[in-house]
Structures are given as C-alpha cells and as structure tokens.
Amino acid sequence: MEMRTAEGLRVLDAERAPGQQPMGAAPKLQVKGVSLSFPQAGGGRVEVLQGVDLSLGEGEFCSIVGPSGCGKSTLLSVISGLIPPDAGSCELDGKPITLGNPAVGYMFQSDTLLPWATALENVRFPLDAVGRKDDGLCLSLLKKVGVGAFAQAYPWQLSGGMRKRVQLARLLAQQPKVLLMDEPFGALDAQTRLLMQEELLRLWDSTGLTVLFVTHDLSEAIALSDRVMLFTNRPGSIKEEYPVPIERPRAIETIVQHPAYNSLFVQVWQSLRKEITLE
C-alpha cells in the first residue's frame, strides 16, 4: 500500500527495503530497445544509442557509468520525453512517458534555478505551472533539504551546494515518482559533493523514489546505487550490470572500507577502460 507524508511524498512499505521488489512486481521504469541517431554537421548521421534495454524496480537506485560521449545524457533526455527515439519506447508503470509528465523529475548537471526568483519562488515554479498554490509544501521541502532559512534568498546569494538543495526541493515539489539525475553534483567541490550524496541518500531513503543517476565517478555510482549499469562506447548500450552488495543504510565516508567495494570498483573500471577510446 502507498502511504504519503504531509509533503505528499511516498513512503516505502516498512517491510520492504529500498530497491527490493515484491515478488512478481512490474518494473517502475522500463526502457525497451531504444535507438537514436543525430544528424552530423558534415552530412550523415551519428548513432548515439543502440537497442538500450533497462528496467528499474520501484524504489531502486541505479547508476549509469560509461565513457564520455557514449549517450548517457541523451538517454535521460529520451526517457524524459525531451527527445523522441528512432526506435523503442520508455514506460513508467507500463505506460509510455510523455514530455512534461510531472511523475518524471529531471535534474540537469547545470544550474537551472531562475536567477531572478527567490529560493521559495523557484520551488513554487512547478506548482505555479499547474495553477496550484501551496507555500506550506514549498517551505517544508526547503526545510527538508536543509535550506529552510534561505527561502527568501536569491540564487546568487547561495553557495553551489545550497543551490543544488533548492533544485532538489523544486524537483520534489512536482511530486515525481522517478528521478532522472544527470551528473547533478559534477560541478561541486569534493566536500560539498559528499554532503549532497548524503542528502540524496537520506531523501531517497525517506521517499522511496526510483532513481536513475548518471555519473562519471565510479565511487559515487557504487556508494549510492543498488545497481551500476555500464555503457559501451558510442553507440551506447548496456554492456554489463553490477549489483552493489553493500547493505543499507550506508555511510558515504566509510563505504570504501567495505570488503565488497574495492573488488567491485576494479571490476567496473577494468571493463569501462576497454570502452574508452581517445580520439
């Protein structure tokens, strides 16, 4: 049974760990045979994705790693409905995903806060778009991500980490079921990045959101995920999947000491480095 908090966020069934599917459960998010090519400047087309199949269970946290330019960001754009694929389909709860579906939250690497709006106004944005007013919800989300005291601040008055927190609150305001995250912490300094990883795990743990997370950082992928998916070189498709056998809850700072961490890191890296070509 689905339960919701006062903020409208889903709460996991207490008897089920995040990512653990009830027997026979249908996938939450499914990508079936997605292929895509782009026109090239000098003529012809470049194949970017080729027959990508992936499936995420409800509440699962999966990461995608792969060589630069293999189509990871493009895949998230296809899943969100921003780019229609040449072939294949993307489904949420068994239904095709259409652009603008609030159940699919998309977090970009770049800073997407509106610079002329306060933190509160930024978080309000998805609600304004559907004519809904609920400042109580927006304020509670800002508090939930640790920036409740900065509701009236403008993005230029906030640090990089605080701006990411506001972006997270804004995503949550649209009450998504799935989060697509494209290297969301890539531009942050190392300490802020660790804090944001902790914050994301805390949020994920309390909401039961299904997360598909793109990163270049293998440590980040292992630390956060239930499963790491490795992409081939372009045209990207899934080469291998690695379940992460590290129990939860996890402490980001001690994860490298876990006996499974090192061998998994080496396994993923050895397979990934074969895909990296220097042009």
Ligand SMILES: Nc1ncnc2c1ncn2[C@@H]1O[C@H](COP(=O)(O)OP(=O)(O)OP(=O)(O)O)[C@@H](O)[C@H]1O
């Ligand atoms: N709109 C577009 N038109 C033409 N080519 C594009 C377009 N978007 C992406 N590409 C090309 O598609 C390929 C995949 O790009 P994409 O950004 O998805 O890769 P990526 O794996 O996310 O890379 P990185 O890890 O470096 O961010 C690249 O060669 C890129 O130049």
